[in-house]
Amino acid sequence: PPVQAPPDTTKKTLVILGTGWGAISMLKGIDSSLYNIVVVSPRNYFLFTPLLPSCTVGTIEHRSIMEPIHYITRHKQRAIHFYEAHCTDIDPATKTITVEDQSDIKGDVSKATLKYDYLVVAVGTENNTFGIPGVTEHACFLKEIWDARKIRTKLMDCIETATFPGQTPEEVERLLHMVVVGGGPTGVEYAGELHDFLVEDLVDWYPDIADKVRLTLVEAHPTVLPMFSRQLIDYTESTFKSNKINVQTGSVVKEVHDKHLVVETHDKQRIQIPYGLLVWATGNTQRPLVRDLMAKLSVAQTSKRGLLVDDYLRVKGAEGIWAIGDATFTKYAPLAQVASQQGIYLAKAFNRLAKLEEENAAAGRSTVDIATSTDPTDEDTRAKIRPFNYTSQGSLAYIGADRAIADMPIFGKNVSSSGFATYLFWKSAYINLLFNTRNQSMVAADWVKKTLFGRDISRE
Ligand code: FAD
Ligand code: NAD
Numbered sequence: 001p002p003v004q005a006p007p008d009t010t011k012k013t014l015v016i017l018g019t020g021w022g023a024i025s026m027l028k029g030i031d032s033s034l035y036n037i038v039v040v041s042p043r044n045y046f047l048f049t050p051l052l053p054s055c056t057v058g059t060i061e062h063r064s065i066m067e068p069i070h071y072i073t074r075h076k077q078r079a080i081h082f083y084e085a086h087c088t089d090i091d092p093a094t095k096t097i098t099v100e101d102q103s104d105i106k107g108d109v110s111k112a113t114l115k116y117d118y119l120v121v122a123v124g125t126e127n128n129t130f131g132i133p134g135v136t137e138h139a140c141f142l143k144e145i146w147d148a149r150k151i152r153t154k155l156m157d158c159i160e161t162a163t164f165p166g167q168t169p170e171e172v173e174r175l176l177h178m179v180v181v182g183g184g185p186t187g188v189e190y191a192g193e194l195h196d197f198l199v200e201d202l203v204d205w206y207p208d209i210a211d212k213v214r215l216t217l218v219e220a221h222p223t224v225l226p227m228f229s230r231q232l233i234d235y236t237e238s239t240f241k242s243n244k245i246n247v248q249t250g251s252v253v254k255e256v257h258d259k260h261l262v263v264e265t266h267d268k269q270r271i272q273i274p275y276g277l278l279v280w281a282t283g284n285t286q287r288p289l290v291r292d293l294m295a296k297l298s299v300a301q302t303s304k305r306g307l308l309v310d311d312y313l314r315v316k317g318a319e320g321i322w323a324i325g326d327a328t329f330t331k332y333a334p335l336a337q338v339a340s341q342q343g344i345y346l347a348k349a350f351n352r353l354a355k356l357e358e359e360n361a362a363a364g365r366s367t368v369d370i371a372t373s374t375d376p377t378d379e380d381t382r383a384k385i386r387p388f389n390y391t392s393q394g395s396l397a398y399i400g401a402d403r404a405i406a407d408m409p410i411f412g413k414n415v416s417s418s419g420f421a422t423y424l425f426w427k428s429a430y431i432n433l434l435f436n437t438r439n440q441s442m443v444a445a446d447w448v449k450k451t452l453f454g455r456d457i458s459r460e
Contacts, residue, residue: 025343183219192400
């Protein structure tokens with residue numbers, strides 16, 4: 001890797017917040033010789049989220065979908081400084097950020113202030129609980145690697161506890177009831193993976209209780225997967241039915257307790273559902289850091305749903321701040337493919353920007369700072385750096401039992417497909433999308449291992 005050196009005072013300092021889809025795509029494309037680049041994130045790795053549901057039951061081992069940030073930065077021309085920390089405050093007035101080490105091990109110094117010329121906010125979102133009581137205390141989320149590990153551990157704990165001597169039939173029934181809340185792609189993919197684990201592994205290792213395991217998915221809307229075409233919604237619901245996954249649509253979870261949840265059904269009845277394992281997948285909400293920044297820029301930031309950006313991904317109302325991915329509120333869905341295309345776009349825009357500034361300086365032109373100009377009609381910016389343009393590559397989801405669904409744009413038309421062939425396509429698409437050969441081989445090896453030996457059922 002390139003050797004760490006003090007910042008070059010002739011170059012601008014570019015700070016990137018996050019190591020997710022948006023930040024990593026940007027880092028891969030940026031020419032690090034043009035800026036002093038600093039990355040701040042509480043995670044020193046990139047996580048390939050599309051395969052995260054597979055880690056909850058051991059189809060894939062969690063390290064196979066993690067890529068250390070240092071593996072990425074070592075290929076850069078000039079060293080990139082990485083700080084494992086949370087950014088806890090952004091001050092647009094002084095162009096500084098506060099960073100805090102919130103990990104278990106702290107040194108004498110665990111808080112610092114960093115200056116930036118340019119800042120890219122790519123911090124994603126956190127799980128939305130809608131303030132429903134008991135969710136944070138009792139449910140498992142599915143967003144980070146530790147969430148998947150926790151689900152896997154709790155699942156095995158429920159199963160082992162159900163076989164404890166003298167356990168009453170009612171308690172066995174409760175412990176073996178796995179409930180998923182949220183019928184978006186996260187909830188559906190998790191339910192699909194859990195189904196596979198039950199029929200492919202549990203029946204062999206726990207034949208006495210396997211037929212007592214039940215799986216319920218609760219969704220507030222009248223259908224699951226509202227973002228997919230009608231045909232694929234019907235296909236998913238009928239596949240779930242034949243896989244004995246009980247789908248309870250039109251039902252809103254109102255309260256969560258340690259052993260049961262309270263659901264309001266479409267006819268306004270309140271029912272109690274006992275559960276052993278509860279997975280909460282009801283979507284995203286903005287992080288406090290982003291909410292604070294929106295409050296500081298309140299005149300320009302009129303949406304509560306995320307940072308508003310212009311066509312060049314510059315944060316409205318701020319100077320020298322860009323935002324990408326789930327932290328923004330745009331016409332695009334919060335998707336990895338959006339964050340990744342935005343990251344690639346910003347890398348190119350920043351590479352171009354540094355070159356334009358060099359040209360300006362060499363020609364002795366007055367340095368109109370085109371990067372920080374917030375005037376959307378700035379002709380110079382428009383002529384030399386094109387606005388961001390998103391190309392959808394379609395939607396894909398795994399639904400269990402070796403079946404997947406896909407809505408793909410082909411020659412301007414949406415083409416829907418489902419079943420085993422789509423599952424093979426899903427596998428090949430994701431293995432190709434994995435960033436490097438190391439992770440590709442690890443995931444492929446996990447798939448082979450699962451086929452030959454089954455999933456590992458030890459409880460961590
Ligand atoms: P993230 O990838 O979430 O990255 C945010 C980064 O910011 C992380 O590194 C985080 O540690 C860091 N961070 C957090 N707080 C701070 C802070 N205070 N300071 C500094 N850094 C911070 N999308 C698809 O298109 N296809 C899929 O198949 C798909 N599958 C998914 C499956 C699951 C289970 C989940 C949860 C999501 C899936 N998504 C998928 C959505 C996709 O993962 C997100 O849209 C994408 O991760 C957004 O990228 P991002 O860079 O905005 O945020
Ligand atoms: P989501 O927002 O897509 O779905 C959440 C679901 O939870 C909604 O359908 C909502 O009606 C339901 N819900 C909310 N509150 C509820 C309550 N109290 N009771 C019952 N149901 C409730 O969230 P997600 O599935 O986590 O996805 C987040 C983002 O990530 C989306 O943009 C999604 O497209 C993307 N993603 C994509 C894939 C994929 O492409 N395969 C996989 C996972 C996530």
